Amino acid sequence: MSSTHDPNQNHLLAALLDAEFDRLAPHLELIPMLLGDVLYESGGKLQYVYFPTTSIISLHYVLEDGGSSEIAGVGNEGVLGISLFMGGNTTPSRAVVQTGGHGYRLSSRILMEEFNRAGPVMRLLLRYTxxxxxxxxxxxxxxxxxSVEQQLCRWLLLTLDRLPSNELTMTQELIASMLGVRREGVTEAAGRLQTGGFIRYRRGHITVVDRAGLEDEVCECYAVVKKEFARLLSDVKQRQSKPAAIRAVR
Amino acid sequence: MSSTHDPNQNHLLAALLDAEFDRLAPHLELIPMLLGDVLYESGGKLQYVYFPTTSIISLHYVLEDGGSSEIAGVGNEGVLGISLFMGGNTTPSRAVVQTGGHGYRLSSRILMEEFNRAGPVMRLLLRYTxxxxxxxxxxxxxxxxxSVEQQLCRWLLLTLDRLPSNELTMTQELIASMLGVRREGVTEAAGRLQTGGFIRYRRGHITVVDRAGLEDEVCECYAVVKKEFARLLSDVKQRQSKPAAIRAVR
DNA sequence: CGGGGTCTGTGTGTTACCGAACATAAGGGG
DNA sequence: CCCCTTATGTTCGGTAACACACAGACCCCG
Known part of the structure; x- marks a missing residue:
């Protein structure tokens, strides 16, 4: 169903000018991104950068003792692989698919060629960074x-903002490893949110039924992040969508 | 004592090529940076960027309830004001002088002119970022x-790395506000470190007497940060120091 | 449609940190 | 040099989150 996929579903790609998009489009590859896929391993080389459309990627740091924490998430608003153009080529973190879906990948070489033009694409990528x-x-x-509960609210809202529906497929165990807390802590917090009528859930599925309510519960951190993304990236013009020949991989 | 001050004390300035340095040098202004000076207020406009030499700047986020946490520190290895060239112009954080000393400031306009050349200076600044x-x-x-104790170790070591001596002028109250914990927590942790023979302190002064010991106590986070700074910035060549005409302010 | 693996709920005990209150001491300014 | 501000030490009760253990419930697959 290639008609259901479009690079413009990714906000950064959608913000490109025609000329820029036309240079990159032949190199964009639509790929499925499955839950749990490790797109980047700490210290590894970046062959590609990834522009999620319907998927969400989580940037983690994994501790020596096996514990972990999410550092940030990347969804259809962004791109995975900033260390490429920031000049470091590697980072100490890991990138895992947190919500399965699709995205476009682009060869590192092509992106760098575009970045090195030092034009609007560079400035867009830096603003995103x-x-x-x-x-x-x-x-x-x-x-x-x-508190864990507030952090859960923040995480739910940030995730929801990157998805088309109000339901996320996600076990509490997985959420716990994102937040870097125990699974039981998530169970408890989620239980309270369900009792409060904000969410409903069943094995591996969470549905947000009162988004406004969640926004009342969440700490200020959510709004700070959301505002900053809006400020830095909302003024980007949405290019007129037009048919483009995109290779699909697999 | 202008002879005791030199832009090369800042590693980024020291890494510039002659031509680049010569373009910037006439615009560098030596300034004192006093403990507590607020160099940047959340959401404000950046008139200058700051290159610390003997001072350390702390980047904070201040919560609505008055609480705060350090997000990162900036010493002689770096520069304050990355949001300027990243394109956002402002950030939601505050920058406060954490250790008094000196530094050089540079007009935003001049830095941007240099950054926009999209040459080595840009790449250096991005690697630093x-x-x-x-x-x-x-x-x-x-x-x-x-734990608070491990975080205190990390903070002490990161701070020490930016200073010429093994003594820091710093109250426990101030450290607590950096780490975002209670002052008593710092008292307790510092007490244990003193009992362990790693540090000695008296009202507002902490002396590290067993740095290697501290490095045994600290969590892995310190090494991760230190290695990454070394990897990204150590290959920068130290330009031959040469006399330059620098205006001193005040 | 039934069994088994996985996900979720719950309990108990423990610990680290918090919040507040107060005691003590250091050391610089008058 | 003494005092008073300011830094540090100590205590107490309270709580959020932890670690571990296990019970129950779902639902997917054969």
Whole structure:
């Protein structure tokens, strides 16, 4: 069903000017991204950068003792692989698919050629990177100061913002490993949110039934991140969608 | 004592090629940076970027309830004001002088002119930004997983790395506001480190007497940050120091 | 349609950190 | 040099989250 997939589903790709898009489009490859896929391993080389459309990628740091924490998430608003153009080529974190779906990948070489033109694409990618920095910073703050329940709210809202529906496929165990807390802590917090009428869930599925309510419960961290993304990336013009020849992989 | 001050004390400035340095040098202004000075307020406009030499700047987020957490620190290895060239112009965080000393400031306009050449200076600044991202990420992880004592070790070592001596002028209250914990928690952790023979302290002064010992106590987060800074910025060549005409302000 | 693996709920005990209150001491300014 | 501000030490009760253990429930697959 290639008609249901379009690079413009990714906000960064959608923000490109025609000329830029036309240069990149022949190299964009539609790929499925399955839950649990490790797209990048700590310290590894970046062959591709990834523009999620219907999937969400989680950037993690995995501790020596096996514990982990999400540092930031990447959905249809962004791109995985900033260390490529920031000049480091690698990072100490891992990138895992948190919500299965699709996305486009682009060869690192092609992206760098475009970045090195030092034009609008570079500036767009840097603005996105700054927004990502805000997300990371706020994660640090939230980890320090806010309760598991508040962090769960933040995480649910940020995830919801990247999905078309109000349901996410996600076990509490998985959420726990994202937040870096115990599974029981998530069970308890989710239980309270369900009792409060904000969400409903069953084995591996969470449905947000009162989004406005969640926004009342969440800590300020959510709004900070959301505002900063809006400020930095909302002014990007949405290019007129037009048919483009995209290779699908697999 | 202008002879005791030199832009090369800042590693980024020291890494510039002659031609680049010569373009910037006339615009560098030596300034004192006093403990507590707020160099940047959340959401404000950046008139200058700051290259610390003997001072350390702390990037904070201040919560609505008055609580705060350090997101990252900036010392002689870096520069304050990345949001300027990342394209956002503002950030939701605050920048405060954590250790008094000196530094050089440079008008935003001049820096942007240089950045827009899209040459080595741009690439250097972006690599530095990536290192800063690692510091922020690791702060998030550390906040989640490690004890106050381990975090204090990390903070002490990172601060020490930016100073010429093994003594820091710093009250426990101030450290507490950096780490985002209670002052008593710092008192307790510092007490244990003193009992263990790693540090000695008296009212507002902490002396590290067993640095190697501290490095045994600290969590992995310190090494991750340090390695990443080394990897991204150590290959920068140190330009031959040469006399330059620098205006001193005040 | 039934069994088994997985996901979720719950309990108990423990610990780290918090919040507040107060005691003590250091050391710089008058 | 003394006092008073400010930094540090200590205590107490409270709580959020942890670690471990196990019970129950779902639902997917054969």
């Amino acid at each position: 700054q927004a990502l920095i805000t997300q990371m910073s706020q994660t640090a703050v939230c980890n320090r100061h806010h | 990536q290192a800063l991202i690692t510091q922020m990420s690791q702060t998030a992880v550390c906040n989640r997983h490690h």
